[in-house]
Amino acid sequence: MAQLIDGKKISQEIKDELKETVASLQSKGIEGALAVIQVGNDPASSVYVRNKKKACEYIGIRSESYELPEETTEDELLALIETLNEDPKVNGILCQLPVPEHMDEQKIIRTIAPSKDVDGFHTQNVGALVVGQQGFVSCTPAGVIQLLKRSGIEISGKHCVVVGRSNIVGKPMALLMLQENATVTICHSRTADLKSVCKQADILIVAVGKPKMITAEYVKEGATVIDVGIHRQEDGKLCGDVDFDQVEPVAGAITPVPGGVGPMTIAMLMNNCVEAMTR
Ligand code: GUN
Numbered sequence: 001m002a003q004l005i006d007g008k009k010i011s012q013e014i015k016d017e018l019k020e021t022v023a024s025l026q027s028k029g030i031e032g033a034l035a036v037i038q039v040g041n042d043p044a045s046s047v048y049v050r051n052k053k054k055a056c057e058y059i060g061i062r063s064e065s066y067e068l069p070e071e072t073t074e075d076e077l078l079a080l081i082e083t084l085n086e087d088p089k090v091n092g093i094l095c096q097l098p099v100p101e102h103m104d105e106q107k108i109i110r111t112i113a114p115s116k117d118v119d120g121f122h123t124q125n126v127g128a129l130v131v132g133q134q135g136f137v138s139c140t141p142a143g144v145i146q147l148l149k150r151s152g153i154e155i156s157g158k159h160c161v162v163v164g165r166s167n168i169v170g171k172p173m174a175l176l177m178l179q180e181n182a183t184v185t186i187c188h189s190r191t192a193d194l195k196s197v198c199k200q201a202d203i204l205i206v207a208v209g210k211p212k213m214i215t216a217e218y219v220k221e222g223a224t225v226i227d228v229g230i231h232r233q234e235d236g237k238l239c240g241d242v243d244f245d246q247v248e249p250v251a252g253a254i255t256p257v258p259g260g261v262g263p264m265t266i267a268m269l270m271n272n273c274v275e276a277m278t279r
Pocket of ligand 1: 094096097098119139265
């Protein structure tokens with residue numbers, strides 16, 4: 001039986017720690033506020049945004065909601081971001097992605113002040129991560145590091161294989177594992193013989209966006225398997241990029257879906273919001 005890495009429990013621990021930190025900051029007169037922008041009403045985005053606002057309420061920081069219609073122009077959105085950049089009461093700004101197709105996502109990310117970019121998407125924050133300087137780190141990969149550390153899984157010296165090279169997960173994930181002294185391999189859709197590369201991993205982190213793609217044949221006996229994917233199956237149940245039932249008997253430790261990486265993203269967003277308050 002593999003060790004089950006409990007993201008629900010660990011994210012709750014983190015949120016409780018942050019709640020205490022926020023209370024102590026408030027007793028010194030330091031208040032926090034996160035501005036959450038959503039353009040259009042993509043149902044999945046609405047769920048994420050609702051959960052982010054709920055987490056703010058739980059840890060004791062104010063959230064400001066900006067729900068803009070789908071037909072909002074890019075200039076209008078950029079003007080709102082610039083107003084929030086200048087607002088001293090707002091210390092974090094988040095624009096839920098994806099934005100409508102008539103908007104340039106990178107331009108929107110670039111417009112958010114790096115010091116308020118609690119998603120860690122701005123090139124200045126990404127650059128800081130590359131050279132090992134302080135900055136906001138993308139929440140999902142930061143959450144994976146916390147899952148590993150708080151589950152007692154050694155990273156230093158281990159071979160970590162990251163499957164997926166997105167700007168939000170794969171690339172920052174590889175950099176964070178490198179910072180933790182892992183030997184890192186990044187795989188993607190053009191990787192030759194993906195199976196045999198994955199099978200070399202002590203820690204296998206999967207963020208490909210394909211339901212149950214990683215089967216037992218990809219996994220070394222005793223490896224730690226972290227599943228970043230989340231998909232709704234035809235029967236209504238959720239599954240990840242990893243075929244849990246097949247891989248669990250082979251793995252040494254594994255994250256479930258749901259209840260693994262998912263809850264960690266919001267916990268780390270809250271961590272970044274608290275960091276923004278204390279800077
Ligand atoms: N869309 C999917 N994940 C994220 C995220 O972490 N932050 C934002 N802003 N949008 C997202």
